[in-house]
Amino acid sequence: MPLMLRILLLISSLLSFIFVARRLKKSAVKLYDTTFWIFLSTVFVILSAFPGLGIGLAELIGIQSPVNLIFLIIIFCLLAHCFVQSLRFSALEDKFERFVEKDALRDEAATEKPGGEE
Amino acid sequence: MKDLLIIIPAYNEAENLPDVIKALRGMVDTPQILVVDDGSLDDTFDICRKLGVKAVRHKVNLGLSSAIRTGMQYALVKGYRYAMQFDADGQHDASYVKELYDTIKKSGGDIVIGSRYLESKGNANARYMGGRVISGCIRFMTGKKIKDPTSGMRVYSDRVMKLFTESSLYSPEPDTLSYLIKKGFKVSETGVEMKERMRGKSYLDIVGSARYMFRMCTSILFISLIRS
Numbered sequence: 062m063p064l065m066l067r068i069l070l071l072i073s074s075l076l077s078f079i080f081v082a083r084r085l086k087k088s089a090v091k092l093y094d095t096t097f098w099i100f101l102s103t104v105f106v107i108l109s110a111f112p113g114l115g116i117g118l119a120e121l122i123g124i125q126s127p128v129n130l131i132f133l134i135i136i137f138c139l140l141a142h143c144f145v146q147s148l149r150f151s152a153l154e155d156k157f158e159r160f161v162e163k164d165a166l167r168d169e170a171a172t173e174k175p176g177g178e179e
Numbered sequence: 180m181k182d183l184l185i186i187i188p189a190y191n192e193a194e195n196l197p198d199v200i201k202a203l204r205g206m207v208d209t210p211q212i213l214v215v216d217d218g219s220l221d222d223t224f225d226i227c228r229k230l231g232v233k234a235v236r237h238k239v240n241l242g243l244s245s246a247i248r249t250g251m252q253y254a255l256v257k258g259y260r261y262a263m264q265f266d267a268d269g270q271h272d273a274s275y276v277k278e279l280y281d282t283i284k285k286s287g288g289d290i291v292i293g294s295r296y297l298e299s300k301g302n303a304n305a306r307y308m309g310g311r312v313i314s315g316c317i318r319f320m321t322g323k324k325i326k327d328p329t330s331g332m333r334v335y336s337d338r339v340m341k342l343f344t345e346s347s348l349y350s351p352e353p354d355t356l357s358y359l360i361k362k363g364f365k366v367s368e369t370g371v372e373m374k375e376r377m378r379g380k381s382y383l384d385i386v387g388s389a390r391y392m393f394r395m396c397t398s399i400l401f402i403s404l405i406r407s
Contacts, residue, residue: 155347158248161238161239161241161245162237162241162245162248162252164237164238165215165235165236165237165238165249166249166252166253168235169233169234169235169253
């Protein structure tokens with residue numbers, strides 16, 4: 062693995078780590094939502110600190126260049142994360158819609174009862 | 180038509196609503212009407228109050244499917260056997276309400292669609308062609324010919340309403356029609372004529388229509404195979 066790539070990985074991992082930590086402190090992100098990013102940056106720190114790991118793993122899978130392995134890992138992690146986000150987003154949207162619908166019907170029921178708004 | 184609820188989903192339709200309500204009230208045996216104000220920014224809800232028509236209000240805009248679902252939940256709670264989706268923009272003609280109602284009642288069906296193209300062919304405009312493509316997809320998957328799958332004038336039975344309110348997989352869209360036909364639900368059409376919308380503009384532009392078409396076709400042809 063080229064030295065420049067290792068340095069780049071290391072720096073970007075550390076930067077993203079700091080960024081996530083700062084967000085967490087400001088409560089801008091929920092605790093468990095940071096685990097994915099912490100995990101990802103840790104993986105990159107390890108890979109850049111121990112290049113032998115990347116080379117060995119690439120050989121094992123049959124990828125010629127370890128760089129491609131890094132890309133593969135990144136793409137895979139992001140896709141997986143994206144999918145999980147999509148699931149959460151759907152669930153959230155569904156909950157939200159249900160809530161607004163129920164709320165509308167509750168308002169209606171309240172106005173219908175004697176002693177209600179109307 | 181005591182067991183029929185007319186659901187009018189409305190988003191910023193303060194201008195059109197009075198005429199629509201007036202037309203519906205002009206019917207001989209006026210069914211109960213429920214306007215679902217889907218978070219309108221204009222005074223749609225106040226106008227309903229003024230007109231003395233029953234209305235519920237979403238505090239934020241959620242879209243058509245959700246508005247219909249709210250209406251159906253109301254219908255089920257109040258014990259209506261049928262619910263009709265009726266546009267607030269004045270495109271739908273109140274004089275066809277009875278025909279649709281009679282059809283579903285007599286046939287014991289699950290959904291009856293007010294079809295624009297049953298007797299007459301539509302103009303070869305983009306909307307008509309889009310409908311034809313969706314129609315083709317439904318026919319390919321179910322073997323059944325639905326001439327106007329995108330028509331917004333439909334009556335639903337309580338059996339269908341229950342499904343709609345229980346799961347968000349069901350929506351008042353062609354892909355749900357296709358899925359229900361495949362599942363053995365009885366869907367039929369009766370001929371209606373529709374007018375151009377009175378005022379304001381429709382929510383579907385070119386990009387929106389293309390996205391809608393893509394969604395519907397993908398959903399009918401592929402997603403229907405994996406949903407259960």
